[in-house]
Structure formats: structure tokens, C-alpha cells
Amino acid sequence: MFELFLPMLERLGIIVTVAFIITRFRFLRELIDQKTLDSRQQYMAIAFFGVFGIIGTYTGITYDTSSFDFGRWTYTLVESEALANSRVIGIVAAGLFGGYRIGIGAGIIAGVHRFSLGGFTGAACGISAVVAGVIAGYFHKKGKPLKLKTAFFVGALAETLQMGIILLISDPFARAWVLVQEIGLPMVAANGVGSALFLLIIRNVLHEEEKVGALQAQKALRLAESTVSHLRKGLTKDSAEKACQIIFKEVQVSAISMTDKERILAHVGQADDHHKAGEPIQTDATREVIHTGERIVVRHEDIHCQHPSCPLGAAVIVPLKKRQEVVGTLKFYVTTPKEISNVLLELIQGLSSLLSQQLELADAEKAQELAREAEVKALQAQVNPHFLFNSLNVIVSLTRTEPDKARSLLIALSRFFRQNLGATTKTWTTLKEELKHVKAYLLIEETRFVDRLHVDYDVDESALSARIAPLTLQPLVENSIKHGIKDQEVEAQIIISIQQVGGHVEILVKDNGAGIDGDRLKTLGEQSVESSVGTGFGLFNVNKRLEHMHGEGSKLQIKSNKGQGTDIAFSIPFYEKETLS
Structure with a gap:
């Protein structure tokens, strides 16, 4: 009995090697990975595993029950000879991976082939090959991973049942009994181990596929990141x-x-x-x-x-x-x-x-x-028609008394509207241009307020090259005048501060006007709100454009108390060499 172990392990090594080589082919890897096989794939799987079982038969070891000698490879058997082989491995693999139909189909192919070789166990081995397919099909769990111990158990069980069928069918019984005593235990152990090893090989192949798939996913993401700036x-x-x-x-x-x-x-x-x-x-x-x-x-x-x-x-x-x-x-x-x-x-x-x-x-x-x-454009549309009419009325009234001042206001008004129109064609402008726009606007407003409006500028000239979205600063100043100081009886004051601080430019528009009540302050800049004093649409648009173009950190910061004025501040990134796109 024990002298059969080493030759069986030798043959088992051949089968495992063949299985490993076959799993390198794309066909088998696709087949094993399929959760549901169509008819063509099922027939291919039956043929494949059936041939695998035939290879297991051909690589078996002959045993003569008359002379008690073990032989080498054989293609035919005499009446007194039988085979110690690993045919069961292919059939068990078929049933475990493909279910009853593929297991039984592979068992029929391998069983008919074994029967054709002859020997007194030919019929018993042919029948047991089909039985092995039935047993393996029973343990097939669709969509669930197979365990190594399950493969070992099914392989050993199928071989054990083959020994029992040999004892039941083969004639004479005495010869069958001698055969089972000699080859039974080695074949049960070898085929159980072989079935588990075959499953282990398949697992390694699938794991390798997953690793390769992960690497390809990384490559795809890397390529997508490299091409994003172009596409x-x-x-x-x-x-x-x-x-x-x-x-x-x-x-x-x-x-x-x-x-x-x-x-x-x-x-x-x-x-x-x-x-x-x-x-x-x-x-x-x-x-x-x-x-x-x-x-x-x-x-x-x-x-x-x-x-x-x-x-x-x-x-x-x-x-x-x-x-x-x-x-x-x-x-x-x-x-x-x-x-x-x-x-x-x-x-x-x-x-x-x-x-x-x-x-x-x-x-x-x-x-x-x-x-x-x-x-x-929505901001441009907000330019109050009354602002234009009031500006023109002021200019008309000054043409007789102060023609030079009227001329200056006309130039400022022209510059203001030119800047408004130009904003539609530009994505970016500079703080310098924005400040010119604000000064043109405030020159007109200061004249209208007749010495009741005083504007202070605290400007860091080195910060004026910073890039900013057009029509960002002027709506903030206009908001201070319209809702902060328009109806103020005492002297109105607006402070415009532009300062470079590290890698940012901090901008502040401050007034000493009526202030904003707490409920309105919570939503101002975050949404447009209908009310008797305005919609807040201008601040909402400015806030969203700052967020889009400069990031979350550039959103408006509004501080106000009723009757104590309002501070509107924001900051934008500043780079040493600012250029316009």
C-alpha cells in the first residue's frame, strides 16, 4: 500500500502542472469567471473537464492483481489489471465549478474512456466517474466561493465511493478486495489533496486577475488625470x-x-x-x-x-x-x-x-x-435707471454754473458705463481697473450728495495687480449707498480698504449707515430675498462669483449692527506675477 504513495504523488504533480498550464489560457479563465454559462460554453466546459479526466486516467499507475506488480503508463489493460489514477480530479472540478450538468457530462466522457481501456474494474470505474460528477454537482454553490476543505472532502468522497462500487460490481470479488486494500487509501488521499490543489490554483489565477485589474484601474485613473487638462x-x-x-x-x-x-x-x-x-x-x-x-x-x-x-x-x-x-x-x-x-x-x-x-x-x-x-449681465441690468437719470440731471444743472465739473462728471459717467459694457467680454480684470470703476461711480454720487458723502481710500498700491472678477467691488459700494447711507441726515462716510496680507489681498467696504437687522443679515449674500428695501440679488451674485472663481475662502464676510453701519469684507489670492487670461 505505502509503495503506491510516492508514484501517486508523482502523477498528481503532473496533473497539477497540467492544470496550472491550462489556467494560463484566456478561455479557461473566462469560463471559470462566468456566473451563468450559455449552451455553447457548457458544452466546451464538459469537453474540457472530460479531457482533463482522460489525462488523469492516462497518467495512472497499473496494478496487476495476479502478480501484485505496479506498472508504468498504459493504454490498454488485461483482465487482471486495474488503474490507480487521478481521473476524479477533473470530474470533481467540473461539478464544483459548473454544477450537475457539467459534472455529469465530464464524468460520462472520462467514464466511457476508462471503460474502453478494459480490465476487470472497467465497468465499475466508468460508473463511478459519473457518480463523482453527481456528487460534485451537489456541492456546487452558484455565486459562492468554494472552500479548500470542501474540494478535499468531495475528491476523497468520490474516490471512496469508487472503491465501494468496485467491490459491488467487479468480479471476482476476491480480486476486487485485494485491489481496494492495496490502492484504496492512497487514491482517496491523493485525489482529495489533488482536488484541493486544483481549487487553490484556480484561486491564485482569479486573485492574479484581480491584482492585474486593480493595476489597470490605477493606470486608467492616472491616464484620466493626465488628460483632464486637455479634454x-x-x-x-x-x-x-x-x-x-x-x-x-x-x-x-x-x-x-x-x-x-x-x-x-x-x-x-x-x-x-x-x-x-x-x-x-x-x-x-x-x-x-x-x-x-x-x-x-x-x-x-x-x-x-x-x-x-x-x-x-x-x-x-x-x-x-x-x-x-x-x-x-x-x-x-x-x-x-x-x-x-x-x-x-x-x-x-x-x-x-x-x-x-x-x-x-x-x-x-x-x-x-x-x-x-x-x-x-444680471448685475449690469441692475444699474438703476434712476442712477442714470439723476446723474444726467446733476450734469445738466452744472453745465451753466460749473461747466468744468459737469465735463468731469460726463467723463466719469462715460467711463462707468464703458467699464460695465466691457465686463461682458472679460473673465478677469485687475483691482486697479475695478478701483477706477468705483471712483468713477463715487465721483457722480459724491456730487449728488452735495458734500454729505465722504469717501476715504486706504489702498496698498502693490496689491492692485491682483486678478478679480469684473463688477465685484462696485456693487458692494453701491449697496452701501443705496441701503446704508442714502437717507442719512448726518455726514455719510464710506471707507474702501485694499491691503496685501501675505499671499492674499484683503478688501473692505465700510460705511457708517443704518446697518442691517439680524434676520436679514443671516441670508444676505447667500440668497436673494424679496423685501421692501431690496432683493439682495447684487450681493448674492457677487458672493457666488467670488466662490466660483476664487474658492470658498473668498466668500463675503458681512458684519453689521442696526444703526452702527456695515462692514463687507472678502479676500482673494495674490500671486507675485499676476497675468490676465
Whole structure:
């Protein structure tokens, strides 16, 4: 009995090695990973595991019950011979992974083959092969991970039942009894261990797939981060070219291409001498991806390249979408279809999703930019017609008595409205320009108030190059006049302070007006509120634009007490070399 252990372990090593090699093939890895197999896949699985069982039979050790000798590999058996083998491993694996149908199917293939070899145990071994498939199918748990101890138990149990069937069916019984005593225990132990080892190999393969998938996900995220600065400008020829160049350096393919719905936007890599940007889309496969929004893998003949020596032998085409609508495609070219692995397909699919999200973000940023422009126009629309009429009335009244002053006010009014109109075409301006705008506005207001309004400027000249959104400062000053000091009988005062503090510029508009009651102060700048004294829409717009363009830390800080004036402050980042975009 014990002299059989070493040869059985030797044969077991061969089976395990074969199993490990087979799991390197994409077919088996796809098969094992499938939760639900279609009919074709089931037949392929039955054939595969059936052949695996046949290999286990051929690698068995012959045992002659007459001479009590163990032999080597054999292809036929005489009446007195039997086999100590590892056939059960393939059948048990079939049932555990695929259930009854695949387990029994593999058992029939391996069992019929064993029966054809002959020997006095041929019929018993053939039947026990099918029984092993039934037992393994019983322990199949769909969607649940298999445990090593379960595989060991099923393998050992199937082999134990085979020993029992040999004793029941094989004739003569005495010969069967001698055989079971000699090979029973080694085969039970070896096949139990072999089934567990096979499961362990499969686990390692799946774990390896998960690790590779995680690495590909990291690569996809890294590529998406690298391309975001380009694709956030939209799907254009320039952004597509730069994105394709970045992806091509990281992904091991022959070429990368990107299209919109009609034309090739970029092609980087092999065949760029005849696959050129600007040309119309040539392949029906690309049009199909645009139409269906589904990934397609094509061969050389489907690429429709007319160049006789084109090196591109296959391609993966994936859609680029914005809000579920296909706006273009991303193509990965390789030399042969064999280069298209599961890992590459997962990477391509992940990139397609991430790049599509970037294109959606590009649209969102454009919409945000339009919203900012709309806010500026809304601020312009708020220029009170009474301000214009009152200003013109003041100028008319001064034309006779103080013509020079009237001329200065006309220039200030012209400058004020020119600044308002120019704000619609600019995203940024400088604090210097903003302060000019405020001074033009205040020159008119000071004249209207006839010495009742006094403005103090505390300005750090070095801070005036800081960038700021147009029409940010003037609405704050206007708010102080309209709601703070307009009806004030005593001398009204406004202080405008601009100071550089470290890496920021701190800006303050302070008045000594009527102040703001507590309930209104809570919502001012955060939302527009209808009331008898105004809507707060100007402060709301300014606050939101500061938040959008400079960040959360630049929002308005409003302090006020009823009858004690109001302070409106905010800060913006300041860089040594400010430039306007």
C-alpha cells in the first residue's frame, strides 16, 4: 500500500502542472469567471473537464492483481489489471465549478474512456466517474466561493465511493478486495489533496486577475488625470491629439486614434502616414459604435484600410459619451488579434468611461462660464435707471454754473458705463481697473450728495495687480449707498480698504449707515430675498462669483449692527506675477 504513495504523488504533480498550464489560457479563465454559462460554453466546459479526466486516467499507475506488480503508463489493460489514477480530479472540478450538468457530462466522457481501456474494474470505474460528477454537482454553490476543505472532502468522497462500487460490481470479488486494500487509501488521499490543489490554483489565477485589474484601474485613473487638462476644453482636434499622445505612451498598443461623429480627430502611432487627422471616418464598425454606443473588436479586414502594407491587424473601438449620447470614439490598434487580452479590454473600457466623464465636465465648465457671464449681465441690468437719470440731471444743472465739473462728471459717467459694457467680454480684470470703476461711480454720487458723502481710500498700491472678477467691488459700494447711507441726515462716510496680507489681498467696504437687522443679515449674500428695501440679488451674485472663481475662502464676510453701519469684507489670492487670461 505505502509503495503506491510516492508514484501517486508523482502523477498528481503532473496533473497539477497540467492544470496550472491550462489556467494560463484566456478561455479557461473566462469560463471559470462566468456566473451563468450559455449552451455553447457548457458544452466546451464538459469537453474540457472530460479531457482533463482522460489525462488523469492516462497518467495512472497499473496494478496487476495476479502478480501484485505496479506498472508504468498504459493504454490498454488485461483482465487482471486495474488503474490507480487521478481521473476524479477533473470530474470533481467540473461539478464544483459548473454544477450537475457539467459534472455529469465530464464524468460520462472520462467514464466511457476508462471503460474502453478494459480490465476487470472497467465497468465499475466508468460508473463511478459519473457518480463523482453527481456528487460534485451537489456541492456546487452558484455565486459562492468554494472552500479548500470542501474540494478535499468531495475528491476523497468520490474516490471512496469508487472503491465501494468496485467491490459491488467487479468480479471476482476476491480480486476486487485485494485491489481496494492495496490502492484504496492512497487514491482517496491523493485525489482529495489533488482536488484541493486544483481549487487553490484556480484561486491564485482569479486573485492574479484581480491584482492585474486593480493595476489597470490605477493606470486608467492616472491616464484620466493626465488628460483632464486637455479634454476639459472639449473634444477638439488639439485636445484629442494631446490625449492620444499621453495614452499611447502608457498603453502597449500599435496606435491610438480618436474621432468625433464624422471625422478622425487624431491618430498617434503606427500607420500615421496614411491614417491622418481630418479625414472622414472610414469603417462601418466605427459608425456602428457611434450608433449603438457599444464596444466592438474588429480584425484587419474590418478596418477598411486601403494602404497595402498597413501594419494594423485589429482594433478595439469604444464610444465616448456625454450625457449618454455618443459624441465620438476611441480606438486602440494592435498588430494581431492575439494582443487583445482581457486585461487590455478592461483598461480600454475603463478609459472610455473616465474620458467620457471628462467631456461631460468640460460641458459643465462651459455652462458654468456662461452662467458667470449671465450673472455679470444680471448685475449690469441692475444699474438703476434712476442712477442714470439723476446723474444726467446733476450734469445738466452744472453745465451753466460749473461747466468744468459737469465735463468731469460726463467723463466719469462715460467711463462707468464703458467699464460695465466691457465686463461682458472679460473673465478677469485687475483691482486697479475695478478701483477706477468705483471712483468713477463715487465721483457722480459724491456730487449728488452735495458734500454729505465722504469717501476715504486706504489702498496698498502693490496689491492692485491682483486678478478679480469684473463688477465685484462696485456693487458692494453701491449697496452701501443705496441701503446704508442714502437717507442719512448726518455726514455719510464710506471707507474702501485694499491691503496685501501675505499671499492674499484683503478688501473692505465700510460705511457708517443704518446697518442691517439680524434676520436679514443671516441670508444676505447667500440668497436673494424679496423685501421692501431690496432683493439682495447684487450681493448674492457677487458672493457666488467670488466662490466660483476664487474658492470658498473668498466668500463675503458681512458684519453689521442696526444703526452702527456695515462692514463687507472678502479676500482673494495674490500671486507675485499676476497675468490676465
